[in-house]
Amino acid sequence: MTDLGEPVHLTTKAEVLALDVVGIGFPLVDVLALAEDELLGELDLVKGSMTLIDHARAERIYAAMGPGTEVSGGSAANTMAGIAALGGTAGFIGRIADDELGRIFTHDIRSTGVVFEPVMLADDGEDTIETTTTGRCHVLSTADAERTMATFLGAGSLLTPAHVDPAFVARGQLCYLEGYQWDLEPAKAAMRKAIAAAHDAGGIVALTLSDSFCVERHQADWLQLAEGDLDVIFANEDEIMALFSSDTFEHALDAVEETGVLAAITTGPAGAIVVTPNGRITVPAVEAQRIETTGAGDLFASGFCYGLTHGFDPESAARLGNLCAAEIISHMGARPVADLAELAAEAGLL
């Protein structure tokens, strides 16, 4: 709602040159609504999954949804907001349009302290629905606390290597990439540019596998990335099994261990398993009232990334991740409501 041109609310911590983490992902505004199971069927949505949709389908889904609550989202953006809420420093790269949802996204991520300069390089072509519309994710929450997502990427889908400034990526100790980006060729090229920039600057690179269907689409690419481009993998059980075509979770853990990449695997109510070159560590979940699970994985990654960039051992980093995830599932929406730094201090983790 504020002009996009001027920085809105840069906190002191965001003004420093060095950043803990730079994330790249789809900037989205989430439209949250409660839904009955039947509605998912009518809209051809698979419960618990994320479906990419075009604008026409987005209009149909929105029209069928109940009253909504709009709140800034996007997987990697949520993770960056969580890092800032822990007192860390984070930057975000993603493309929005010059519209109200873009202004809302910009206001919200900046007001958490994340450094975000909206990427709106002019295209040569005509205005399209993508160039003029910020992405949005329709999140349908059913009574079983599952959420089903239908995402119209809008301007987020137009990220290209030209939008990734190597100097900005180099400011981060860790470069955090959203797996969803691999669905689009120009964004994929942008990710490869970011990986090179991070490594050139001596930083490490993390990839979140995002969604098991997404893993199936990019398995070959990602297995290759795991052979040298990636330092950290974030995944849940389904995603890590899909990556290695494993028949059991145990086999998937064996496979990821062989790669030598540090892997943080969330296991829902059980917590997380960290796979390191020196073995596996099971880190139990932090107890929480489970209201709505959107953002649980994103916020686990906030805590884990904060830990990795602040000298924590992987087990302590995962404990912090579990704490952040517990906060996020205790309310609607995928950005923290409570003061994460205070919660972590109370729990003796900061």
Add this chain to the structure above:
Amino acid sequence: MTDLGEPVHLTTKAEVLALDVVGIGFPLVDVLALAEDELLGELDLVKGSMTLIDHARAERIYAAMGPGTEVSGGSAANTMAGIAALGGTAGFIGRIADDELGRIFTHDIRSTGVVFEPVMLADDGEDTIETTTTGRCHVLSTADAERTMATFLGAGSLLTPAHVDPAFVARGQLCYLEGYQWDLEPAKAAMRKAIAAAHDAGGIVALTLSDSFCVERHQADWLQLAEGDLDVIFANEDEIMALFSSDTFEHALDAVEETGVLAAITTGPAGAIVVTPNGRITVPAVEAQRIETTGAGDLFASGFCYGLTHGFDPESAARLGNLCAAEIISHMGARPVADLAELAAEAGLL
């Protein structure tokens, strides 16, 4: 987000010709954020009050606010949404712009079942920030569960008598008017047109006093309205005392009783007092966890209006009002989350 031109989600009950209630008010999208007390001071806002602001000040306030949650609001619109959630039929009149917040407002109120045809009559003049921007209310919630509101009315401020269709008002048994509307001369004229249309059709007219500062501005007008134009007054303690310049609440109750108008006075955690020509009835509040009080008065009015238009005696109508208020203060946001009709049935009120 959906085209405004086509009805989005008219439920069967909204398609009937007769309506229980037709409300007129400012259509607003609320931008909710948590705030420290100090921020209110910095922004020159008085805790607990509603301040009308221009667009420039809205930009400054938004820039200083933390991450927001956007949810449809507006006092009379909330009341209509509550009536629909109880299973009643309601219509709403208010002016929005052809922008994203306007589309969000339209989607949300229609998806509750309220009949709403966006009022966007062309103006002769140039585009202004008012004609192009749907109104929004910045709601700053402090730790003491108080909320402080700063409202940019946008298109809502441009309502004139031309926008009030007497035939639509006549469809309601009860016409519900927002006191805030009296701050603008053309809207005030629109209210007078609605009052005439309702009475011509044999309906009754209710006014909510909205805010004690608003009462001070319009005391003379409203005392005159109470002498024949109004059938029901909604107010809280401060507002009813302001209306009669009373030094005590007791004196204000005496004064309103003398007018012969049915008055439903909310008394916060104590519940409500109904003043009828046959005496006063104290109706205790329904117990609730007090998270955020936005919309408590609006939703009390939902229950009371539903009761009045369904043959309830005033005490039972107030009980239903208290139940609706209890639901709304138990969560952020001023539109119901739980199924009000179910809650009311469980409580033996429906």
